[in-house]
Amino acid sequence: MGGACSRKRDHLVNEDGLSGRVSGRYMKSGSSKWLGASMSRSSTDANQGNQSCPSLIDLCIHKIREDVDKYVSFSMLPRDISQQILDDLISSQCLTDSVLEAFRDCALQDLNMGEYPGVNDSWMDIVSSQGQSLLSVDLSASDITDLGLAYLRDCENLQTVNLNYCDQISDKGLEQLSGLSKLDTLSFRRNCLITARGLGFLSGLVNLVKLDLERCPNIHGGLYHLKGLSKLDSLNLNCCNCITDTDMKALSGLTSLTSLQIASTGVTDLGIAFLKGLRNLTLLNMEGCRVTAACLESLTALTALMYLNFSRCRLTDDGCEKLAQLHSLKVLNLGFNEITSAILVHVKGLKNLESLNLDSCGINDDGMVHLAGLSNLKSLELSDTEVGDNGLRHISGLLGLEILNLSFTSVTDGGLRKLSGLSSLKSLNLDARQITDAGLAALTNLTGLRHLDLFGARITDFGTNFLKSFKNLRSLEICGGGLTDAGVKNIKELTSLNLLNLSQNHHLTDRSLESISGLTRLVSLNISNSRVTSVGLQHLKSLKNLKSLMLESCKVTASDIRKLQATHLPSLVNFRPE
Incomplete structure (x- = not known):
């Protein structure tokens, strides 16, 4: 279905929210993205490039960072000042073993060192020295072992512990945490060493509210240890392929649960039947499970349900009439199922619905009438x-529509005129070859647009003249190959842009980089497969907020980019070629 395009449908790169520390092993899984993708992108717009005058404390902390090796201890400073100094050292990646020693006995409350390079058991003595003051610790993607976790036993007021992607922690590590009775948040994503036996050590954490065990493949049979956790509100079991229907039975008494994620598990309709007693459940993520429309009979008992993900399940039109009874739904994802327009007659009565995903379903124009209300x-x-x-x-x-995705549909330029009245629209995806300059011209009334995806559309230099209507754009993708340097001159007026993707426009040269040089709020820039050369990199010196730079298949080397990074682009953390 849909038109051909040079971009694969599954290759969706999130370049809006690049963190200061990027790692391939610490990324949000596809099964966890569905809810965020259903919400308005406007709420997550990056506030990049909003320059403000630094405060006196900011200037002091900056000076301390420059001379940090001169300080032996920060324990005499007020706690909030020590905390800011540490946070600054972490964000700037200036924290070393020797510098860390200066934070001994500072009574810090938060140690957020997730993804920080070099964190291992030798750091844990300083961590534990914070004692009863320590409330939150993030050691995700570190080399911490079970022995290192033993130090946390002295931090008896700990409330939050994140140990995602710590692949050296086993059941013994969970045992070290078993005495932290005030813990309310615990996360162990992607851990192959934790087993059902290890979950037994969590049974005494009676104040636990949030538990994340995503991608822990050996915990089958251990969920019954959670039955006494009466305050448990959120449980994430996504991508735990060992989880089956019997594990759902073990959860049937957790009546405080409001959020349950079981995407890509072995749960079937039978397992969903065990959830009927979870009357407070508002979010249920079943993406990729072997469930059918038959489980809707059980879901009708969940009268508080607001967020439901059925993507990539085994739904067909048969039996979906029960959807009409889920009156409280706000978000419904039915994508990638073998359903047709006939199912939409059961959706039209869901008057509270704010987000509907029908990606890759057999929906045609006939069914759209049911969405009108x-x-x-x-x-x-x-x-x-x-x-x-x-x-x-x-x-x-x-x-009220804010987000609309029409990529790979049969919509043409003529049809886009029907969207001219959707003044609330903030995100529009028109990744389709049949969309041309004329279609872009039909959208100029949508002045509130912040995200415009014309990736595969046939936009030319003439069409870029219409972009001047979209002064609020934060992200723009035009990759159909029709642009030259002349067209990019019109883009330079879009000074609010955070993300710009002009890849596959083979005629772009260094002059395009010169035009882009004034877009100082850019966080992500992609001009791959163009005629850009190393000489043109000088024009990017002004883009101080740039974190991602893609120049693949250009006459640019990794060495050229590294030189630019070292001298002018301190925020750059992700680039190609590398």
């Missing part, structure tokens, strides 16, 4: 469906 809808995903111009007239009255 969903007046609260803010996000609609129609990518890779058979929806065309006629279908768009049924959503032209959804004036």
